[in-house]
Amino acid sequence: MKTIVLSLIALAALIGLSGCSNLGQVNAWEKGNLAKPQMTFEGDPLDQRFVQHTYGSKENSSGGYGVGGGGCGCN
Amino acid sequence: MTPKNHPKPTPATSSVLLASLVLPGLAALAAFSPMLASAESAPEQTTIAIKYSTYQDSQPGLDRVSVSAPQIYVQAPIAGNWSVEASAVSDSVSGASPRWHTQVSGASRMSDERKAGDLKFTRYLSRAAISGSVAISNEHDYASRALGLDARWSTDDNNRTWTVGYGTSSDRIDTTYREGNTTAVDQHKRTHEIMGGVTQVLTPTDLVQFNLTRSAGSGYYDDPYKMQDKRPDQRNTWIALARWNHYVDAYDASLRSSYRYYTDTFGVQSHTAGVEWVQPVGRWTFTPGARYYSQSAASFYVDPVFNANGTYDLGATFMAANAQTYKSFDQRLSAFGAVTLSLKVAYAITPHTSVDVKVEDYQQKAALHLGGSGSPGLDAFNARFMQVGLTHRF
Amino acid sequence: MKPWRTLCIEFSAMASPCSVQMDGQDEHAMRQAATEAVAEVQRIEKKYSRYLKDSVIGRINAAAGGQFFAVDEETRGLLDFAQSLWTLSEGLFDCTSGVLRHAWDFKTGQLPESKKLKEMRALVGWEKVSRDADLVQLRHPGMELDFGGFGKEYAADRAAAVLLRHGFAHALVNLGGDLHALGARALPELQGQPWQIEITHPRPEQVQAGVPLAQLPLSRGGLATSGDYERYFIKDGVRYCHVLNPLTGWPVSHWQSVSVLAANTTTSGALATIAMLKGEHAIEWLNTQDVHYLAVQHDGQLLRSAAAHSLKARP
Numbered sequence: 212m213k214t215i216v217l218s219l220i221a222l223a224a225l226i227g228l229s230g231c232s233n234l235g236q237v238n239a240w241e242k243g244n245l246a247k248p249q250m251t252f253e254g255d256p257l258d259q260r261f262v263q264h265t266y267g268s269k270e271n272s273s274g275g276y277g278v279g280g281g282g283c284g285c286n
Numbered sequence: 287m288t289p290k291n292h293p294k295p296t297p298a299t300s301s302v303l304l305a306s307l308v309l310p311g312l313a314a315l316a317a318f319s320p321m322l323a324s325a326e327s328a329p330e331q332t333t334i335a336i337k338y339s340t341y342q343d344s345q346p347g348l349d350r351v352s353v354s355a356p357q358i359y360v361q362a363p364i365a366g367n368w369s370v371e372a373s374a375v376s377d378s379v380s381g382a383s384p385r386w387h388t389q390v391s392g393a394s395r396m397s398d399e400r401k402a403g404d405l406k407f408t409r410y411l412s413r414a415a416i417s418g419s420v421a422i423s424n425e426h427d428y429a430s431r432a433l434g435l436d437a438r439w440s441t442d443d444n445n446r447t448w449t450v451g452y453g454t455s456s457d458r459i460d461t462t463y464r465e466g467n468t469t470a471v472d473q474h475k476r477t478h479e480i481m482g483g484v485t486q487v488l489t490p491t492d493l494v495q496f497n498l499t500r501s502a503g504s505g506y507y508d509d510p511y512k513m514q515d516k517r518p519d520q521r522n523t524w525i526a527l528a529r530w531n532h533y534v535d536a537y538d539a540s541l542r543s544s545y546r547y548y549t550d551t552f553g554v555q556s557h558t559a560g561v562e563w564v565q566p567v568g569r570w571t572f573t574p575g576a577r578y579y580s581q582s583a584a585s586f587y588v589d590p591v592f593n594a595n596g597t598y599d600l601g602a603t604f605m606a607a608n609a610q611t612y613k614s615f616d617q618r619l620s621a622f623g624a625v626t627l628s629l630k631v632a633y634a635i636t637p638h639t640s641v642d643v644k645v646e647d648y649q650q651k652a653a654l655h656l657g658g659s660g661s662p663g664l665d666a667f668n669a670r671f672m673q674v675g676l677t678h679r680f
Numbered sequence: 681m682k683p684w685r686t687l688c689i690e691f692s693a694m695a696s697p698c699s700v701q702m703d704g705q706d707e708h709a710m711r712q713a714a715t716e717a718v719a720e721v722q723r724i725e726k727k728y729s730r731y732l733k734d735s736v737i738g739r740i741n742a743a744a745g746g747q748f749f750a751v752d753e754e755t756r757g758l759l760d761f762a763q764s765l766w767t768l769s770e771g772l773f774d775c776t777s778g779v780l781r782h783a784w785d786f787k788t789g790q791l792p793e794s795k796k797l798k799e800m801r802a803l804v805g806w807e808k809v810s811r812d813a814d815l816v817q818l819r820h821p822g823m824e825l826d827f828g829g830f831g832k833e834y835a836a837d838r839a840a841a842v843l844l845r846h847g848f849a850h851a852l853v854n855l856g857g858d859l860h861a862l863g864a865r866a867l868p869e870l871q872g873q874p875w876q877i878e879i880t881h882p883r884p885e886q887v888q889a890g891v892p893l894a895q896l897p898l899s900r901g902g903l904a905t906s907g908d909y910e911r912y913f914i915k916d917g918v919r920y921c922h923v924l925n926p927l928t929g930w931p932v933s934h935w936q937s938v939s940v941l942a943a944n945t946t947t948s949g950a951l952a953t954i955a956m957l958k959g960e961h962a963i964e965w966l967n968t969q970d971v972h973y974l975a976v977q978h979d980g981q982l983l984r985s986a987a988a989h990s991l992k993a994r995p
Contacts, residue, residue, distance in 0.1 A: 234488050234489065235445055235446070235486060235487065235488055236443075236445070237443075237445055237487045237488075237489060237490050242444075242487065242490065242897070244490060244491055244533045244535070245487060245490065245491075245493060245533065246873070246874075246897065247533070247538075247540075247873065248571075249533075249539065249540040249564035249565075249566060249571070250493060250531050250533055250540050251531075252485070252493070252495055252529055252531065252542075255335075255642070255675070255677075256335070256359050256361075256371075256373065257335055257336075257337040257339075257357045257359050257373065257673075257675060258337070258630070258642075258644060258673060258675070260357065260373065260375070261337070261339040261355060261357065261375070261671075261673065262646075262671065265341055265353070265671065266579075268618075269343075269618065269624075269648075269650065269669070270556070270579060270581060270618065270624065270650075271550075271552070271554045271556065271581055271584070271618055271619055272525075272546070272548035272554070272556040272558065272579075272581060274479070274499060274501065274523070274525055274548075275497060275499050275525035275526070275527040275546050275548065276497070276527065277434075277436070277451065277481070278434045278435075278436055278451035278452060278453030278479055278480070278481050278499070279404075279406075279419045279420075279421060279432055279433060279434015279435070279436070279451070279453040280404070280421055280432060280434070280453070280455075300768060300968065301969060301970070302764070302765065302768060302942075302947050302950050302951055302954075302969055303942055303943055303944070303947045303969070303970075303971075305760075305761055305764035305765065305768065306761060306944055306946045306947045306950070308757050308760050308761060309754075309757045309758065309761055309834065309837075309946060310753065310754055310757055311837070311838055311841040312837050312838075312841070312944050312946060314841055314844060314845075315837055315840060315841055315844065315860070315862075315943070315944050566869065568869050569868050569869050634868035634869065635868070636684075636868055637684065637866050637867065637868045637870075637872070
């Protein structure tokens with residue numbers, strides 16, 4: 212399972228990065244696609260709040276995405 | 287009529303833009319400043335979203351916990367350079383609390399309500415933003431107050447953004463509301479966390495992000511409703527998160543992947559890997575996703591002890607626990623793996639309003655643990671998440 | 681609930697391909713607004729074209745060396761603007777420099793006869809224009825007024841103002857490359873994305889066919905480009921373009937193209953032209969104007985404004 216997941220990530224990374232020579236030097240006028248809603252990291256705020264909160268109560272890891280969220284009695 | 291000859295001219299203004307405003311009709315247009323992608327700016331619109339989320343989990347032979355949580359969220363720009371975000375949720379939890387060591391039918395039904403809210407203010411500067419937030423959560427036996435402060439700033443070319451954040455929370459645990467249960471009376475827990483991160487535009491189609499979080503907490507960590515549960519009064523954690531968003535031009539879609547590594551002083555180490563494909567189709571957006579989670583057991587987790595004929599030996603298990611300073615039978619501290627499959631469908635009714643539905647299927651079992659050998663003797667459990675939401679911008 | 685649609689009207693004006701594009705729900709209202717916007721562009725062309733004898737410009741030019749000519753409020757405003765540009769550019773942007781085209785023949789690619797050029801240069805100079813309230817006079821016969829330096833851009837702004845007046849805030853007016861964007865796209869599936877604009881590469885023979893200099897996601901504002909590739913000829917390896925310095929009578933050569941993004945297209949166009957004329961001092965001057973710009977130097981080097989710092993051309 213682990214090897215499959217890591218291989219998929221590595222493969223995706225290779226496909227994604229194979230065509231570029233100027234990593235990190237992107238001009239403002241090329242960022243049209245990056246501004247699209249499907250490219251945000253945070254996504255739907257309420258969706259993530261609920262999901263992360265629930266995972267935090269069923270598993271022992273929580274956090275890593277931001278600071279300032281409080282605790283709860285579910286874990 | 288005397289012609290006026292113009293002497294060496296002195297302009298009333300040195301700005302061509304201001305000069306152009308004398309032209310009829312142009313003043314109305316000049317109310318707006320031209321928009322080129324800027325690093326940090328307050329949102330242009332106000333967003334209101336409501337969501338109804340439910341969660342139902344089950345273990346073989348027993349429906350466990352069900353949660354229903356209506357939520358509301360608002361984000362609004364204030365006075366040009368500020369924005370405010372607020373959300374509130376009211377969780378209703380009911381059902382059987384997780385059976386510890388699933389062999390013992392020690393399930394007791396309970397119901398609880400949690401009300402929580404948070405408020406965040408952000409101040410935008412030309413290349414940076416600073417936010418302050420406060421969060422409050424209340425349940426019958428648990429109250430939490432948290433504060434957060436974070437800042438982010440971008441390089442001139444907007445290709446890299448640094449973030450730094452600090453958070454602190456103060457929790458109070460008191461079980462006396464429940465028929466005089468005096469396991470935990472006025473107990474406290476305090477945590478501090480700091481986070482540093484960087485987001486980098488790698489190519490016109492790739493964004494990556496790295497975050498590192500360190501937290502230190504001290505106080506009451508025991509689960510007051512479980513027997514033989516005594517945990518250390520301190521827990522420090524390290525969390526490393528990496529995320530990658532890749533835009534796929536051929537489908538106008540994006541592939542979002544993330545990996546989080548977690549380790550704490552309870553001895554738990556975990557890996558969380560997630561991937562999502564966001565596919566817009568006209569007014570629809572389909573987002574199938576998958577998540578894999580694996581954690582190791584806490585150092586003080588007590589495995590169930592089985593006797594010679596393979597049946598659970600309660601006495602021996604208790605004796606094993608007694609031999610430890612810190613101990614817990616909590617399944618959540620065991621070693622296991624979990625897989626989630628999700629699908630979210632969103633539809634834009636108008637340019638300002640959209641609805642969304644998300645369904646997730648979660649399976650947690652010891653056998654899914656990375657490497658295959660999770661904690662023995664525990665039943666798997668299954669959970670279903672469902673969320674329905676409405677978002678409106680104006 | 682009426683569906684959202686995009687309306688695109690293409691037309692020809694000021695010797696250029698033009699279009700008005702808008703997102704809206706009421707098709708009838710959109711057509712009406714767009715038709716009015718196009719009519720506004722045609723009105724301005726008819727009123728200020730130097731090629732039409734009975735346009736305002738035509739008649740002012742015909743009266744050169746003679747009587748004062750009374751103008752209306754709109755023309756007065758444009759004359760004031762021309763005056764401001766002349767002073768702000770320290771004489772480089774001059775609406776009387778149109779006569780120089782009689783000396784320069786870009787069609788046949790001939791260098792001017794020195795006698796003819798001298799004759800024409802004598803007729804150039806805003807200081808030779810007399811103004812008194814709503815009266816204007818070109819003091820020497822043969823002098824010509826020409827609003828070509830900002831006419832098309834002004835028309836783009838006016839057309840946008842028409843659309844705005846009709847309540848359409850998600851539109852793009854494009855008059856031969858001079859653009860005014862009123863607001864981002866409004867179709868539900870586009871969710872507030874900007875209009876995607878391509879800036880023409882000044883040396884298309886040096887890059888792959890159809891590859892633009894840069895792609896700009898534009899939500900609001902006016903964008904205009906001035907370049908040495910619109911009308912020019914090359915003789916003995918030297919490029920002579922149509923942007924003529926009024927003080928010397930000769931074309932400028934420092935920039936291949938300058939694109940400016942400002943709050944309105946009139947400003948963008950004026951700044952782009954002045955930048956072309958200012959040569960090596962253009963960048964310094966543009967920086968005082970608080971606008972976004974992208975300039976391609978004679979050697980292909982790219983310079984850009986601090987706000988859009990990472991602008992880069994395809995090599």
